[in-house]
Amino acid sequence: MTSRGVEEYLRHLTVERGLARNTLASYRRDLAIYLDWLEAAGLGEPERVGPQDLAAFVHFLGAERMPPLAVSSIARVLSAVRGLHRFLAEEGRTAADPSRDLRPPKLPVRLPKAIPVEQVTAIIDAARIGDEVIALRDVALLELLYATGARVSEATALNVDDLVDRDVVRLFGKGGTQRIVPVGSYAQDALGAYLVRSRPVLSARGSATPALFLGVRGRRMSRQAVWQVLQDAASRAEVAASVSPHTMRHSFATHLLAGGADVRVVQELLGHASVATTQIYTLVTADTLREMYTVAHPRAR
Incomplete structure (x- = not known):
């Protein structure tokens, strides 16, 4: 089914808003779903649609369509449909x-994926295997990531001078924001060993x-290199989780x-600007408590 109103709307998105070709293709696909439903429901053109019809369309997307769309996909389709009807009203066609x-359905909260303390320990221990120079660096790197909660970009951007003291590091976050974060004893020891016995060797190669963290050629480590260090250690530790x-x-x-x-x-x-961003971790903790309660309490099941 085609619709004059839809074609005019897509032309408006092209000319007036200059949307990219891929974005326009996505709008066209989503509105095609809408037009097919209108035809099947006997409603015809979008100009004849009322609020109750749109509610029925939302129900169709999530329950009757085969296969039903995921919540995120429903939200995307409804965004295109709302844009269409807003355009038709502004043009005086309705x-x-x-x-x-x-209102689109609420997107499910994506809980951060944490691993147990035992798996963190196993991964760090596995990084000790191999060439001593590289192993000392890898252990220091992983200990610092876990000790400070640093983003990978923050860790790779660190300079030696950012170790303000033995137990404090200065991290530079998004937008150039700066924060001071304590460093625990395990990370302190690992960093000390790396700086004395490993970094000078790596530095001499470049x-x-x-x-702070150098690759095998004596240059600053990349984010991809850090990712690979962690992948290799997790594989050796036989940690199945991604x-x-x-x-x-x-x-x-989560552990804090x-x-x-x-x-x-x-x-x-x-380094979160809003506490609301951090509060998502409390959901993880609550889920863990609920799980433990269900297993341990005699009348929980």
Whole structure:
């Protein structure tokens, strides 16, 4: 089914808003789903649609369509449909916008993926295997990621001078923001061993650089290199879960909250602008508590 109103809307998106070709193709596909439903429902053109019809369309997308769309896909389709009806109302083709009060379904909260303390320990221990120079660096790197909750970009951007003291590191976050984060004893020891016994060897292989973590050629480590270090260590530790540098950050926050840390303290340590971003980790902790309760309490099941 084709619609004059839809074609005019897509032309408007092309000429007036200059949307990219791929974006326009996505709009066209989503609106085709809508037009096919209108035809099957006997409604014809979008100009004849009312709020109740749109509610029925949302139900169709999530329950009757085969296969039903995921919540994120429903939200995307409805965004295109709302844009269409807003355009038709602004152009005077309809007296009102029937999608004005249409709300997309809530997207599910994506809980951060943390791994247990035992797996973090196993991964760090596995990094000790192999050439001593590289092993000392890898252990120091992984200990620092877990000790500070640093983003991988923050860790690779570190210079030696950013180790303000033995137990404090200065991290530079998004937008150039700066924060001071404590470094625990395990990371302190690992960094000390790396700086004394490993970094000088790596540094001699390249030109002088202030970077804290160096690759095998004496240059600043890349984010991809950090990812590979973690992947290799996780594989040797036989940790089945998908692990990335961000997993260490998630685990840092989750383990702190599980240990009783205040959410605003964790917010500061992570460098979140809003505490709302940090509070998602409290959901992870609550899920863990619920799981333990269900297993342990005699009347929980």
